[in-house]
Amino acid sequence: MSDRSHLIATGKPFQFDAERDAMFERLVVRYPTRESMILPSLWLVQEQEGWVSQEAIAYIADRIGTFASKVFEAATFYTMYHLRPMGRYHICICRTLSCWLRGKQEIVDYLRGELGLAPGEISEDGRFSLEEVECLGHCGTAPVVQINGEFYENMDVDKLKSLLATLV
Amino acid sequence: MEVKILSARFHLKNSNTLKVAKKHGAYKTLDKLFATAPEDVIDEVKRSGLRGRGGAGFPAGVKWGFLPKNTGKPVYLAVNSDESEPATFKDRYILVKDPHLLIEGIIICAYAIGCHDTYIYIRGEYTTQVKVLQAAIDEAYAAGYLGEKVAGQDYRLDVTVHRGAGAYVCGEETALLESIEGKKGQPRSKPPFPAVAGLYGCPTIINNVQTIASLPFILDKGADAYKAYGTEKSPGTHLFGISGHVEKPGMYELPLGLPLLEVINTVAGGVWKGRKLKGIIPGGSSTPVLLPEEAADATLDYESMAAHKTMFGSGGIVVLDETVDIVQLVKNLIDFYHHESCGQCTPCREGLGWMLKIIKKILRREGTMDDVLLLRELCDNIEMKTVCVLSAACTMPVRSYLDKFRHEFEAYVADAATAQACQ
Ligand SMILES: Cc1cc2nc3c(=O)[nH]c(=O)nc-3n(C[C@H](O)[C@H](O)[C@H](O)COP(=O)(O)O)c2cc1C
Ligand code: SF4
Ligand code: FES
Secondary structure: OOOOOOOOOOOOOOOOOHHHHHHHHHHHOOOOOHHHHHHHHHHHHHHHHOOOOHHHHHHHHHHHOOOHHHHHHHHHHOOOOOOOOOOOEEEEEEOOHHHHHOOHHHHHHHHHHHHOOOOOOEOOOOOEEEEEEOOOOOHHHOOOEEEOOEEEOOOOHHHHHHHHHHOO | OOOOOOOOOOOOOOOOOHHHHHHOOOOOOHHHHHHOOHHHHHHHHHHHOOEOOOOOOOEHHHHHHOOOOOOOOOEEEEEEEOOOOOOOOOHHHHHHHOHHHHHHHHHHHHHHHOEEEEEEEEOOOOHHHHHHHHHHHHHHHHOOOOEOOHHHOOOOEEEEEEEOOOOHHHHOHHHHHHHHOOOOOOOOOOOOOOOOOOHHHOOEEEEEHHHHHOHHHHHHHOHHHHHOOEOOOOEOEEEEEEEEOEOOOEEEEEEOOOEHHHHHHHHOOOEHHHOOEEEEEOOOOOOOOEOHHHHOOOEOOHHHHHHOOOOOOOOEEEEEEOOOOHHHHHHHHHHHHHHHOOOOOHHHHHHHHHHHHHHHHHHOOOOOHHHHHHHHHHHHHHOOOOOOOHHHHHHHHHHHHHHHOHHHHHHHHHHHHHHHHHO
16 A cells, blocks of 8 residues: 555654553553564554654654664554555455455446546545455455445445445 | 354344343353363363364364473463455454353363463454454453453453454464564464464464354363264364355354355355356365365365365355356465565565466466466475465465366467467
């Protein structure tokens, strides 16, 4: 999805808000090493900001007491961490076997035609971003679309059209 | 044909809550558990013949028996809820419909193996599912089923949910451990096996969600009751996910050993739109395909699938109707495994990329017979030459399509030759 080779700086310092701070403290005691907090911390950052910035990586490294390069390595390996801001609605379409068999391509083609949105892109107004992803574990109700974490099953172009109209 | 052991509470309203689950029997095995010696629990699970439901089918009790005794190190349990193999969608039902069944299973397993810290590794995409699971864990803590004194006994057990973030390879057990340790998900070389040196270098058991969720029944009703379902070597029931070109795709709990075609036709409503059957993928995208005539005498158990030179896998059955373009399907498969390669072994990282280039060339109608043969040769040369079996998860099915649907590849190549001649 995003360019995973470098980080973007915001120019502003990062820190967890009070809720995330408390979550961090609750979780850290569950692991025998602080480095185990790398993935959970990246999730906390992404839930708070929507994406992971250079400052956030530095903050996590500092907070955990590890090298920024270790946090960077995880942030780039795991494709769900966004290394740049995404659209307000991040649309993930499953592209693998069962969804492919049951017509996921029509949905992708529709988005390309209707919104001019291709996989890997963000719409100009910042409303949508699109990503083709691997099996989402809902193959029995394929094709499947996930938008900002919510699953939409048995999708087709008509259903997606009415769904998108509600997302402003 | 359907039976309800794992899914017994799925239909209940609010089945995910402690109140409903408990009213319908959740946690009732705990008194018996703590009155039984851990070795006896392991023996009962061994006797039940329960096989791991993550794909490989390794007997659960036997695996637990590999743990070295008295090492002075903690023993960890990692529950595999990564569920990312295309066409696999069964564990999710346990997570959202009956998370307390999973937690009860975790308590049973943890007690049997002497574990006090369990991690549930759940794929990052399961955003709504993780909330339900965490809420159930919180309820279990509040009710005293987890924490310092499990069910009032002098036994501490902490259960922590660890979220993945979009890497299929983390379903591989050692990559999963790396990921919990905060690293990128690159599988480790074995040996040492995790039972000896796993999470944080300590003895570790990794089991699939469904394997663990099968334990309460076994402890409650006994190994013989469990073995009453299924076949001799494949006892019990399984949550099968049927997808693709059938009238009624979905998740069905069935005893093992049923005739494959009968299941497709009666349980899943048969091939959709009145079309003809072209092939069946029996257990997730990594399992070799069966032709209709091969499927005719296949049954849904580990032995029959092995006899048919394929695998039972994860119970994710995919039905292909007559319209499927096999060459396109193979491209879709290679694309997936290539994308998900962790990159540390050259045969996997480069080999799958090479296979992808060749299949794309064939699809562009620029391929030759040599390309088809090269694809086949690559399958043989990549397999089993890598740290983990992700590469084989690609080459095994691809080889089956190349061998069983060779004519479809040849047709693309023939088109290419005609186009050449016309120029
Ligand atoms: C590439 C790869 C992906 C895997 N994905 C999963 C998975 O998503 N879930 C799972 O339970 N096992 C998965 N496995 C199997 C695990 O390595 C391991 O065998 C299993 O979790 C053991 O549990 P079980 O004995 O209860 O089956 C995968 C294996 C490989 C090689
Ligand atoms: S086979 Fe592929 S996924 Fe497995 S360890 Fe090697 S490179 Fe990584
Ligand atoms: S193949 Fe699309 S959800 Fe599984």
